[in-house]
Amino acid sequence: METKLDRRSFLRVTGTALGIGALYSVFPTLTRSAGAGAEGITRTLAELNGEAPAPFSFIQLSDTHVGFNGPPDPLGTKAFENAVATINGLKHRPDLVIVTGDLTHDADSPDEHAKRFKLFKEISGKIGRGAQIKVVPGENDAALDGGDMFRQFMGPTHYSFDHRGVHFIALDNVSAGRPAVGAEQLAWMKSDLARFPKTAPIIVFTHRPLFDLKPEWEWFTSDGDDVMNALAPYENVTVLYGHIHRENFHQAGTTKMYAARSLIFAFPDPVTAPAKKPAPFDKAQPFKNLGIRRINGNARGGDLQIEEVELATAEYSGTVGMDQMLKHGSNDAKDE
Amino acid sequence: MKTSIIKNKIVTAALLAGACAIAIATVAPKTRVASADVNPANPKVIEITAEKFDFTPNEITLKKGEPVILRVTSADRVHGFMSKPLKFDTDIAVGKTTDITVTPDAAGDYTVICDHYCGTGHGSMKMNVTVVE
Numbered sequence: 001m002e003t004k005l006d007r008r009s010f011l012r013v014t015g016t017a018l019g020i021g022a023l024y025s026v027f028p029t030l031t032r033s034a035g036a037g038a039e040g041i042t043r044t045l046a047e048l049n050g051e052a053p054a055p056f057s058f059i060q061l062s063d064t065h066v067g068f069n070g071p072p073d074p075l076g077t078k079a080f081e082n083a084v085a086t087i088n089g090l091k092h093r094p095d096l097v098i099v100t101g102d103l104t105h106d107a108d109s110p111d112e113h114a115k116r117f118k119l120f121k122e123i124s125g126k127i128g129r130g131a132q133i134k135v136v137p138g139e140n141d142a143a144l145d146g147g148d149m150f151r152q153f154m155g156p157t158h159y160s161f162d163h164r165g166v167h168f169i170a171l172d173n174v175s176a177g178r179p180a181v182g183a184e185q186l187a188w189m190k191s192d193l194a195r196f197p198k199t200a201p202i203i204v205f206t207h208r209p210l211f212d213l214k215p216e217w218e219w220f221t222s223d224g225d226d227v228m229n230a231l232a233p234y235e236n237v238t239v240l241y242g243h244i245h246r247e248n249f250h251q252a253g254t255t256k257m258y259a260a261r262s263l264i265f266a267f268p269d270p271v272t273a274p275a276k277k278p279a280p281f282d283k284a285q286p287f288k289n290l291g292i293r294r295i296n297g298n299a300r301g302g303d304l305q306i307e308e309v310e311l312a313t314a315e316y317s318g319t320v321g322m323d324q325m326l327k328h329g330s331n332d333a334k335d336e
Numbered sequence: 337m338k339t340s341i342i343k344n345k346i347v348t349a350a351l352l353a354g355a356c357a358i359a360i361a362t363v364a365p366k367t368r369v370a371s372a373d374v375n376p377a378n379p380k381v382i383e384i385t386a387e388k389f390d391f392t393p394n395e396i397t398l399k400k401g402e403p404v405i406l407r408v409t410s411a412d413r414v415h416g417f418m419s420k421p422l423k424f425d426t427d428i429a430v431g432k433t434t435d436i437t438v439t440p441d442a443a444g445d446y447t448v449i450c451d452h453y454c455g456t457g458h459g460s461m462k463m464n465v466t467v468v469e
Contacts, residue, residue, distance in 0.1 A: 106456050143453030177452045178416060178427070215420040216447040218459070222425060276459070 058096040059087055062242030063262030067116035068105035072278045073265040079287055080123055080263045088128045095131050096163055100242035101138030101207030117153040138207040139174040147175035158185055160192050171206040173221045179208050180222045190230050198233050205240045211250055214270040219244050228252055379403040386415040386428050389457035397466045403439040416452030427452055440467040
């Protein structure tokens with residue numbers, strides 16, 4: 001028997017990729033609301049996913065660029081380390097953290113690049129209580145070697161998994177060298193999705209935007225329309241991405257797409273800025289524009305409660321603290 | 337705007353050597369080429385070389401409605417050559433030449449970027465195209 005479901009009663013992915021990361025609260029309202037249909041869908045998804053949807057939260061981090069160390073931001077991995085500490089300080093720690101690419105900053109030397117991957121794993125490994133960490137590559141990680149080193153250190157560049165009843169798809173739109181997903185991966189994604197009903201909760205995470213946000217800044221995916229067309233029949237799709245080092249929200253049909261800030265420096269507003277130049281480092285506010293936004297939904301799908309969580313800078317306050325922060329070498333500082 | 341791309345036409349070693357010689361002039365100074373006196377039946381050819389992390393020339397001027405062939409080669413590795421408003425997006429491989437026929441239909445300033453990641457300076461690899469009436 002086909003179970004029909006009102007979208008409003010199905011799932012709410014509440015969240016927006018802001019701050020140094022974003023805490024997403026997933027509220028499958030059917031688990032809280034009464035109704036035989038809701039129970040039926042819960043059972044259906046439990047059979048499909050092996051796990052029925054349940055409320056949960058997760059974190060998105062993006063563009064940690066481990067190895068980047070110089071103008072405009074001389075702080076190296078400090079914001080990343082601070083983000084990890086912030087996550088570990090949450091009262092209710094998430095059991096899932098996704099990272100949407102550019103884990104490392106590219107390096108000419110493979111040995112140096114390998115060191116950067118090791119450092120990324122060392123820092124991210126401090127996220128406590130056994131949280132799963134799921135990653136996709138950015139062009140800095142995987143575009144020069146087709147993703148070989150990324151696979152060596154982090155695993156496959158695209159894959160899918162189920163988490164608490166939500167289907168996650170990690171999409172690689174960088175390792176071809178070009179901003180593209182490619183026919184082979186697209187076919188895999190379609191096949192992966194085929195077993196799900198059109199109402200299934202799906203979260204796609206990738207590095208570049210899947211739409212033409214600002215092509216002349218390389219903020220696009222050349223076959224993004226093909227990906228979106230494949231996702232279009234599904235009613236509950238959220239896309240999380242990075243690459244643009246700033247917040248952004250875009251909706252295509254019922255699919256909502258959120259970009260996260262980076263953990264290294266911000267890029268300007270693509271609508272008003274004449275060029276893609278990193279925001280200058282502000283010594284007085286070293287983590288300006290960085291922080292966690294915590295989003296809490298409610299079971300009835302009412303107004304969202306949004307709470308900004310700034311990165312603490314107390315430990316670096318004063319001249320001594322700033323000098324400590326600025327004691328990094330300087331190397332390849334580029335605009336991305 | 338009509339655009340056609342003839343990919344990967346193999347050139348002779350002599351032509352390639354010529355392209356590499358052009359590409360030796362690398363960083364920063366602006367190099368300009370303008371199209372003029374074009375016969376639509378025999379479009380003017382503008383030769384462009386891609387090399388980390390520049391296009392040479394990095395500024396060209398075209399006339400609205402007049403076809404021109406952008407003949408692009410790479411001196412070092414694969415690069416991209418992309419402009420959404422001018423309607424081309426292709427890879428430029430070493431040892432081959434790519435002809436892109438463009439007939440701009442609107443005056444304005446356009447940016448062509450390398451959209452095949454080529455290293456840490458990749459983000460600054462671009463060329464300006466001015467289309468005049």
